[in-house]
Structures are given as structure tokens and as C-alpha cells.
Amino acid sequence: MNKQKILISWMIATLLFTGCANQSNVSVGKSTQRVTTMGLDHSDFKKAASEAIESMLKSGAVNKRGGGRYVLAISRIINDTTQRIDIDQLVKKIRIALLQSGKVVVTTAVRAGGAEDKMSYDARKLRGNSEFNQRTVAKKGQMIAPDLSLSGKIIQRNVKLTNGNQGVDYYFQLTLTDINTGLAFWEGETVIGKAGSNDSVSW
Amino acid sequence: MKLFIFSILTLTIFTGCVKEELLVPKKYENLIVDKQIYQKFHILNSVYKTKNDGLIVAEVNVKNISSSEESFTYKVDWKDIDGFDIQTIMSRWITVNVEPKRRAIISVVAPSAKAKQYIIHITTTSSFDKKRKNSYQYEYQN
Numbered sequence: 091m092n093k094q095k096i097l098i099s100w101m102i103a104t105l106l107f108t109g110c111a112n113q114s115n116v117s118v119g120k121s122t123q124r125v126t127t128m129g130l131d132h133s134d135f136k137k138a139a140s141e142a143i144e145s146m147l148k149s150g151a152v153n154k155r156g157g158g159r160y161v162l163a164i165s166r167i168i169n170d171t172t173q174r175i176d177i178d179q180l181v182k183k184i185r186i187a188l189l190q191s192g193k194v195v196v197t198t199a200v201r202a203g204g205a206e207d208k209m210s211y212d213a214r215k216l217r218g219n220s221e222f223n224q225r226t227v228a229k230k231g232q233m234i235a236p237d238l239s240l241s242g243k244i245i246q247r248n249v250k251l252t253n254g255n256q257g258v259d260y261y262f263q264l265t266l267t268d269i270n271t272g273l274a275f276w277e278g279e280t281v282i283g284k285a286g287s288n289d290s291v292s293w
Numbered sequence: 294m295k296l297f298i299f300s301i302l303t304l305t306i307f308t309g310c311v312k313e314e315l316l317v318p319k320k321y322e323n324l325i326v327d328k329q330i331y332q333k334f335h336i337l338n339s340v341y342k343t344k345n346d347g348l349i350v351a352e353v354n355v356k357n358i359s360s361s362e363e364s365f366t367y368k369v370d371w372k373d374i375d376g377f378d379i380q381t382i383m384s385r386w387i388t389v390n391v392e393p394k395r396r397a398i399i400s401v402v403a404p405s406a407k408a409k410q411y412i413i414h415i416t417t418t419s420s421f422d423k424k425r426k427n428s429y430q431y432e433y434q435n
């Protein structure tokens with residue numbers, strides 16, 4: 091009888107301690123431990139872009155009266171940091187999200203500093219070229235002028251922390267301007283702070 | 294004696310393995326909350342509406358009921374009319390630190406008017422969420 095009791099106790103204990111184990115065995119890729127710099131990286135751009143989009147959509151600034159989509163041109167986004175930043179890392183994420191929202195379409199024919207895609211203009215040089223079927227060549231007056239312009243600035247501020255370490259604050263400031271009136275329909279700012287030892291560098 | 298042991302075994306088997314996640318019924322139908330959250334937080338309310346432009350906006354009011362600073366992590370999944378997931382950079386795990394006895398508001402907006410349903414997952418902050426802060430650990434970046 092004693093043996094039976096012990097056996098049953100073991101069974102209960104086994105059920106209690108192993109029965110509720112997690113069924114799923116999720117395998118997560120081995121992480122590569124690297125040194126994190128105090129510079130900006132892709133997750134910072136992702137955060138800044140998603141916060142900007144969320145703010146834009148909440149504000150209603152990209153809702154065109156009477157429906158339809160606004161045409162957005164990318165203006166100048168100034169990099170006022172010590173890093174060499176490809177602004178498109180930020181802008182592309184915003185463009186994708188805005189396009190997915192169904193409220194904005196971005197023109198590649200107009201951009202501060204020249205068209206992003208010069209092909210829109212180059213293809214028009216085919217007018218009058220007998221090698222091309224002229225009915226397939228882009229007609230005059232077909233391009234759509236932008237309604238809105240996205241401009242901004244990324245600012246860096248280095249600060250000394252109370253514990254002796256250094257901190258870097260990055261400010262992502264973006265503005266959506268109504269080109270027709272010149273009025274800023276929407277403005278947003280995301281601050282990303284990083285802290286590190288004095289040996290860390292932000293470039 | 295045998296009946297007693299049999300009862301214990303039956304109870305253990307059928308009630309011991311309750312799922313960790315609790316689907317909050319009725320009022321908070323769009324929330325999936327980790328049961329452990331309720332030890333430190335109260336969900337005060339959860340509301341949503343569809344704006345004139347067709348975008349759903351939702352808010353969840355969470356209060357830290359403990360006497361220490363605590364954090365939780367949330368993510369919103371947006372679904373189209375057929376229940377398919379809508380991929381967006383706005384759907385990512387976000388950790389929120391809440392001071393003792395203070396409230397935090399989860400405020401989200403749909404990425405497009407195609408989003409007709411949403412689910413907000415609220416969980417305790419794990420070591421994975423901390424790894425997400427390190428952008429070089431790409432595999433944890435949502």
C-alpha cells in the first residue's frame with residue numbers, strides 16, 4: 091500500500107511540475123552581441139517614422155476634402171547631426187506607410203533638388219521620335235502637381251549626464267505643408283535619447 | 294482512498310493547465326491580456342471609434358496599482374475585413390514604463406481604412422523586449 095501511495099504521489103508531482111510546460115518550442119535566432127553605438131540606427135528611424143505616421147493619421151491632416159488622395163512631394167530634410175545620414179532611411183518608411191494608408195501618394199517627378207525619378211522627363215523627350223509609337227508617349231499636361239510637401243530636420247544635442255556618462259538626444263522634426271497656402275497642416279517631433287560611457291561615440 | 298486520488302488527478306489534469314493569456318470578455322473584446330499583468334496593472338477602460346475618414350482609433354487606459362515603477366509591453370495587430378493581418382510599421386512591440394499609482398494610455402490609429410478589426414496584445418515586459426532596444430539584434434525587431 092505504501093509503495094502504491096509513493097507511486098501515486100510521484101505521478102501527481104510529475105503532473106504538477108511538468109504538465110503545464112509551454113507546448114510551443116519557439117526557436118529564436120542566435121543574437122549577435124555587438125557594441126551599440128550612440129549613433130542613429132534603423133530602429134530609431136523606424137520609431138521616428140511610425141510615430142510621425144501615427145500622429146499624421148490621428149490629426150486628420152492627410153484627409154482630403156471630398157475624398158481622394160493628396161499628392162505629396164518630398165522637400166528638404168536637413169541633417170544637423172554629426173552623422174552621415176541617408177535621409178531616405180527615414181523618408182522611405184514614411185512614404186510606404188502613407189501610401190498604404192490610401193490617403194497620400196508621393197510624386198517622384200518633383201523633389202527639392204530635382205526630380206527623384208528623372209525618367210518621367212526623359213520619357214517625354216521621345217515626343218516626335220518616329221521610332222516610338224507616339225500614342226504610347228506621355229502626353230502634355232498629364233503630370234499631377236503636389237498638394238503637400240514634407241520637410242524637416244534632424245537635430246543632435248549632446249548632454250552630460252549626472253552619473254558622468256554622456257547622452258545624445260536626437261530630434262526628428264517633420265512638417266507637412268500645404269503647398270497652395272504655405273500653411274503647415276501638421277508638425278511632429280520625436281525625440282530619441284541615447285546614453286553611453288564617455289568612450290562611446292555618436293558618429 | 295482511490296476515489297480521492299482519482300479526483301485529485303482528474304482535477305490536476307483538467308484545471309492545472311489553464312492558458313496563460315486571458316481573453317478579456319465582452320467590454321474589452323479587442324484586448325488580449327497576459328494574465329500576469331493584472332498583478333500590477335488594472336485596465337480601466339478600452340474604447341474605440343471609427344473616424345469620419347474611416348480610420349479606427351482606439352485607446353486603452355492602464356493603471357499601475359503597485360507601489361513601484363512597472364512596465365508593460367503592447368502591440369496592436371490590424372486586420373482587414375476578412376481577418377487578414379495588415380503589415381505596417383505601426384504594429385510593433387512597445388514598452389511603456391508607468392510610475393506607481395499612475396496611468397498610461399495606449400493610443401493607436403489604424404494604418405488605413407482597410408483595417409476593420411484590431412487586437413491589442415498587452416503582456417509583461419520580457420527580456421526580449423529589452424533586446425529590442427538594441428537595434429543590432431535584428432531578430433527581435435518585431
